[in-house]
Amino acid sequence: MDYSLKQRWRLVLGRYAESLDNQLTPQQQQQDKVLDGLFQLGLEQRGFHLSGGLGASELPIIEWLDSAERLFPKSVNDTLQHQALEQFNVTELLQQPKVLDNISPSMGLLKQLMSINAHTNPKLAQQVQQIIRSVVDELFKQLQPRFNNKLSGRLNRQAHSPQKRLANLDWHTSIRKNLKHFDGERVRFERIYFHSRQQPQLPWHVILCIDQSGSMSASMIYSAVIAGILTRLPTVKLSLVVFDTQVVDLSVQADDPVKVLLxxxxGGGTLIAKAWQYCQQLVETPARTVIATVSDFCEGGPERAMYQQAQQLIDSGVKMLGMTALSPESVPFYDSNATAQLSRLNMQIASLTPDHFANWLAKTMGFQQ
Known part of the structure; x- marks a missing residue:
């Protein structure tokens, strides 16, 4: 028997096939642990009590779900998570207040709560809101400096500012003005000069168009945080649109990511053409409008309608950006045929992490550091 086939049978049969003559790779050992955890959970749900596993006493549920997403291909992971969430009642476990009291807030936990729409459960509303707030605050700390730095306006090299930010530092003026304090060995800097920034007369209109179909939980969380950051920038007018088969305008709540996520x-399907049709109604000055769409681009309706809508927007002068969905390990997943066709229409498509989106958006809007 082929050795790799033996290894696969070992993963299928689990601990009861340890006598097979095989050695699992380090990754396969991790996969085996995930599969064994699912097996134990299944037995416990059927009345058999085993040590370890995914029992409520140990609460490694979120870690297990995240590990499954990291270690297995998407098709396999979808099956594993379906079994865990549906057949073995992990959904019910995550919707018990006493369980949430004992799980530390994390991106993984929030992603799972969003996936099962736990925030719509009145009994969990306060706890879920606290978890959302904790995760959002941490993401704000990570991402806000990058967006502020990239999207605060062009440097005005003819004027100086009292705002002391390293990105605005004017080395040439600082050295020239302080040369008179040179003592033969070193320059003593009595004053450091910083450039001010020019604000455009007309802010850019950024329309974040976010796919909220079932596979987009992580992207939805990051997008809500990015929307909250962009609303605080004077160079940007922000609209926030979320969609599945319906389109919802959350621009009024965009300054508060917690409200957005709540x-x-x-869930549901995906109608990108319908979402872009709505976004087109929001456009006032096409040449200063960016529609940034976050999606896996698996259109549920006629693809022809999606392409036609994209072409209309691009022809009008709107800058169309598309960000593909990413797994927790930053592995992109998307419809490659659809993105290839949209690229041919001059829509820019990229797979990038949220912190790099700031660079991309700044370049699109003409802000140069």
Missing amino acids: ATQL
Whole structure:
């Protein structure tokens, strides 16, 4: 028997096939642990009590779900998570207040709560809101400096500012003005000069168009945080649109990512053409408008309608950006045929992490550091 086939049978049969003559690779050992955890959970749900596993006493549920997403291909992971969430009642476990009391807030936990729409459960509303707030605050700390730095306006090299930011530092003026304090060995800097920034007369209109279908939980969370950051920038007018088969305008709540996430309900299909048709109604000055769409671009309706809508927007002068969905390990998943066709229409498509989106958006809007 082929050795790799033996290894696969070992993963299928689990601990009861340890006598097979095989050695699992380090990754396969991790996969085996995930599969064994699912097996134990299944037995416990059927009345058999085993040590370890995914029992409520140990609460490694989120870690297990995240590990499955990291270690297995998407098709396999979808099956594993379906079994865990549906057949073995992990959904019910995550919707018990006493369980949430004992799980530390994390991106993984919030992603799973969003996936099962736990925030719509009145009994969990306060706890889920606290978890959302904790995760959002941490993401804000990570991402806000990058967006502020990239999207605060062009440097005005003819004027100086009292705002002391390293990105605005004017080395040439600082050295020239302080040369008089040179003592033969070193320059003593009595004053450091910083450039001010020119604000455009007309802010850019950024329309974030976010796919909230079932597979987009992580992207939805990051997008809500990015929307909250962009609303605080004077160079940007922000509109926030979320969609599945319906389109919802959350622009009024965009300054508060917690409200945005509480207002979303993941699931359903995907109608990108319908979402772009709505976004087109929001455009006032096409040449200073960016529509940034976050999606896996698996259109549920006629693809022809999606391409036609994209072409209309691009022809009008709107800058169309598309960000593909990413797994927790930053592995992109998307419809490659659809993105290839949209690229041919001059829509820019990229797979990038949220912190790199700031660079991309700044370049698109003409802000140069």
